[in-house]
Amino acid sequence: MAMSQTEYVARIKAAKTLAELEAVRVELLGRQGELTKELKSIGSLPADERAGKGASLNALRTVIEQGLTERQRALAVSAAKDELSTPLDVTAPGVIPPLGHRHPVSMVLDELVELFWQMGYQVADGPEVETEWHIFEALNIPADHPARDMQDTFYLENGLVPRTHTSGIQIRHMLENRDNLPIRIVAPGKVYRNEDEDSRHSWSFYQIEGLVVDEGISLGDLKGTLEIMLRGLLGEETKIRLRSNYFPYTEPSVEMDATCVVCGGSGQFEAKTCHLCGGTGWLELGGAGMVHPQVLRNVGIDPERYSGFAFGFGPERIAAIKYGVDDVREFWRPDFKFLEQF
Numbered sequence: 001m002a003m004s005q006t007e008y009v010a011r012i013k014a015a016k017t018l019a020e021l022e023a024v025r026v027e028l029l030g031r032q033g034e035l036t037k038e039l040k041s042i043g044s045l046p047a048d049e050r051a052g053k054g055a056s057l058n059a060l061r062t063v064i065e066q067g068l069t070e071r072q073r074a075l076a077v078s079a080a081k082d083e084l085s086t087p088l089d090v091t092a093p094g095v096i097p098p099l100g101h102r103h104p105v106s107m108v109l110d111e112l113v114e115l116f117w118q119m120g121y122q123v124a125d126g127p128e129v130e131t132e133w134h135i136f137e138a139l140n141i142p143a144d145h146p147a148r149d150m151q152d153t154f155y156l157e158n159g160l161v162p163r164t165h166t167s168g169i170q171i172r173h174m175l176e177n178r179d180n181l182p183i184r185i186v187a188p189g190k191v192y193r194n195e196d197e198d199s200r201h202s203w204s205f206y207q208i209e210g211l212v213v214d215e216g217i218s219l220g221d222l223k224g225t226l227e228i229m230l231r232g233l234l235g236e237e238t239k240i241r242l243r244s245n246y247f248p249y250t251e252p253s254v255e256m257d258a259t260c261v262v263c264g265g266s267g268q269f270e271a272k273t274c275h276l277c278g279g280t281g282w283l284e285l286g287g288a289g290m291v292h293p294q295v296l297r298n299v300g301i302d303p304e305r306y307s308g309f310a311f312g313f314g315p316e317r318i319a320a321i322k323y324g325v326d327d328v329r330e331f332w333r334p335d336f337k338f339l340e341q342f
Contacts, residue, residue, distance in 0.1 A: 005060055008035075012067040018075050025068050035061055104342040105206055105331050108233075108319045109188050112208055115232045116186045119225070121210065124185040126169035128192075132159045134168040138298045139249040153194055162192035165312060167249065170211045174299040181306060182214035188315075202329060206315045213291065213301065213308035219252070222288055222309035230258050230285075233318065239265065241282065250289025250310060257282040261321055276321070283321055286313025 008028065015021035028035050039057050042050050102110070113123055136142070153164045169187035177183055188208040212221070223242060231238045238261075242254040259265035263274035265281040273279040288311035293303035316328040323342060325331070330338055 005063055008060070008064055009067050012064070012071050015071060015075070018072065018079070021068065021071055021075060028064055029061070029068075035064065101342070103331070103339065104319045104323055105315050107342070108315045108322065109206065109208065111233055112229070112315065112318075113186060113188065115229050116210065119184075119228065121184045121186050124169050124173045124187045125189065126163075126166070126172050126187070128163055128190060129156065129160050130163045130168040132161060134171045135161060135163050135165070138171045138295065139167055140292055140294055140298075141248050145248065154192060163189075164193050165191055166207050166209045167310070167312070170209060170310065171295075171299060173211070174213065174296075174301060178300045181301070182212070183308070184212050184214075186210045202316075202332070205328070207312055208315055209310065209312035211291070211308060211310045213296070213306055215306055217290075217307045217309055219254075219290060219309070222254075222290070222311065225309075226256055226288065226311060234258060234261050234322065237264065242288070245287060245289075247287055247289055249292050249295050250287075251292045253287065253289035256285050256288050256311065256313070258285055259283070262324075276324075285317065286311065288312070 011024055011028075012021070015024050027033055030036065035057065039054075039061075042054050042057070045053055117123075132143075136145075153161050155161055166187040166189045169189070170185070173185055173187075174183065186208055187210070188206065190204060191207045192204050194203065210225070212225070219242075223240070227238075227240050230240055237259070239259045241257050243257065245253045245255045247253040260267075260274055260277035260281055260283050262276040263269045263281060267274055267277065267279040267281040269275070274281070277283055288309065291308040291310055296303040296306060296308070314328075316331055319325065319331065320328050
């Protein structure tokens, strides 16, 4: 049987602490609260009774809410007075708040930026929402090019897209500095692609790309740069290999692999097939290549005089390898127990 207004108010006044008052509020007005159930039952009443019942219950709800607010203020004032009346021992040690630390992906990004800074690179930045020209057309990916399928994205209005790679930063930097060569930059940042999530992919992730444009740049310069970078990041014994691939904005294009950090490239660990590299001894890290001459022309740089190389990979992938994480999605789940391990 429904309680009267007097009984509801008495229950509110009987609460001695803010926690008890919150429990009363949930019992009365929560999703499964007593008054909430009564309000939901109005629909089952005869039509001529619904208006009167609804009005009385809403009036009761107003009284309860006012009572809860007044009691909350009274309890808060009482708690503050009790706290002020308690003697304060100024010689007692303070409570040190728990301190967080950098995210593991941020740590890898910082390491990479530091390594490239030591090699004379600048850090470049750009907008996360780009024009299709900067992110596709300038990189030899016109609207009907099949490579668009490789970077399916989320389209906005007026020819704008959330960037699918940080190559747009490279295009902007070359446009702004084509009369101020050479160029040596790294471009870290967040990118977005319309991909199904699995242990190695996500719709949103970080990427770091590098670009060098100068006279006489060769594929050998690219390999040496990547080797120095990966040795600094994964250990001095790390070796790399370059495999042929295809990217519209580089020619020739390569995939870069590094020797497995677990098995050292042998493919075996503790007399078993290495769980990280699957027995191949190599880890796939990202793409690279010589900047396509047409890309240089698109930004007003003479490809007959200048050449360059570019590379890109995901810090999440590097962090997963470095810290032995099997699923890159773990880095972005709100799991403090996981993050506190690093």
